[in-house]
Amino acid sequence: MTYKLVWYGGAAMLLLAVSIVVSLTIGSSGISVRDVWGILLHQLPLFSKEAGSYSAGEIAIVTQVRLSRVLLAVLVGACLALAGTGFQGVLRNPLADPYTLGVASGSSVGAAFIILFGLQAAMGMWTIPIVAFATGMATLLGVFWLANHKGVIHMETLILSGVILQSFLGAFVSFMVSMSDGIVNQILFWLMGSLAMRGWDHVYMLIPFLLIGLPLLLAYGRPLNLFVLGERHAAHLGIHVEQTKLIVLIGSTLLTAAAVSVSGVIGFVGLVVPHLIRLLVGPDYRLITPLSAIGGGIFVLWADTVARIALTPKEIPLGVVTALIGAPFFAYLLHRRKKGQGGAL
Structure with a gap:
């Protein structure tokens, strides 16, 4: 396992x-590659006086x-x-x-809601991220409340609860879009995902969540491996099943809500990347988790680069690019998988 981690991790x-x-050298501003790296070097203390x-x-x-x-x-x-890795591990479903x-x-x-009622300036640039994060976490609590039965959360009930709330809240968003008139483009642009008009403050906002989420999911690599055998077998092998599910799902949701609150809705990253890593390195979550974090960064970076330059000077929403890349790949x-299982999914 260590050899694989060093080899694949180093390559990633x-x-x-x-x-x-x-990506740093590509852009529509006309700055040469040499000037880009010259500017970056002059930001370092050793070269700043030149x-x-x-x-x-x-x-x-x-x-x-x-x-x-x-x-x-x-x-x-x-x-x-990382969030996709956590959800797929706990739900034991590669389609999660x-x-x-x-x-x-x-x-x-x-x-x-914030965009519709013109409240973007209530807390400055943090208004939409803070509110989106809060409502995302409230949704998770609602899903847990619906799925909980006498202190036990069954996977089927959890997924069904998520589908119910997702459908209801999606309809609510559509209703607000239909009522938005002149600002409908702002809402739709956020729903399609984008990193435009984002800066260092948003980078600093995400770093703590990643520093918490990555070690957390790494620590639960072995329990997630045992979940493949089924919850009953995992419990017999000493895993606290309900506690593990709760902690991993909360950690994964924190990562999701943080990312979505900054970038808007970007699909297929948490679906395709862990699945691809699993095909490359096998089912061991001690490998899948760190490699998925690196692979997710590479995937979104290249998708955003394409979004920036494909139709210069216009910019394609990032969520559109990830869907155009991710959907055909996942269909493949x-x-x-269907051919390998004789036509059964």
Whole structure:
């Protein structure tokens, strides 16, 4: 296991580093590759005293716009992929994703409400993220309340509760969109997901959630491996089943709500990335969890890069790009799995 982690982890980190380097040099502002890296080097203490022939606008584009957006894409992707790993492990379903329990719809309700009534300035730039995060967590509590029966949460009931709340809240969002008239584009743009107009404050907001969520899910790698055998077998092997489910689901939902509150609704990341990692390295969650975090960052980074440059000067919503990439890929995985099981899913 250690050998696999070092090998695959090293390769993934190298791919992530290359992706960051390439993404930073791509943009519509006309700044050359040499100037981009010259500007970045001049931000380091060792080179800061050297004179540079860069304008204030060029420095701002590279350091305040591109660099923050690249890092934010990596963080959002890592959060969503980690959350997908947690949901797939607990629900024992490779088709599960961070939105299975309706967290995205809950966050969307809060964001749409704020935009609809023009309250974006109530708490400054943090208004929509804070409210979206709060409504996403409230949705999770509602799902747990519906699924709880005498202190026990059954997986089938949990998923069904998530589907019920997701449908209800999705209808509520659609209702607010129909009532929004002149600001309908703002709501729809948030629902389609984007990293535009985001900055370093949003990066700093996501870092604590990732620093909490990643170690948490890593710590539950072995219990998630035993969940594959079934809850009864896992309990016989010393796993506190209900406690494990609760902690992993709460941690995964925290990661989802944090990412969605910053970037809007971005689908297929938590669905495709853990599934692909599982195909590459096997079913061991001690490997799947860290590699999914890196893979999610790479996936969203490249999707956001495509969103920025594909139709310059216009920008495609990030959620549209991830869906266009993720849906056909996942359809291929389903077809492959169906053939392997003789036509049965």
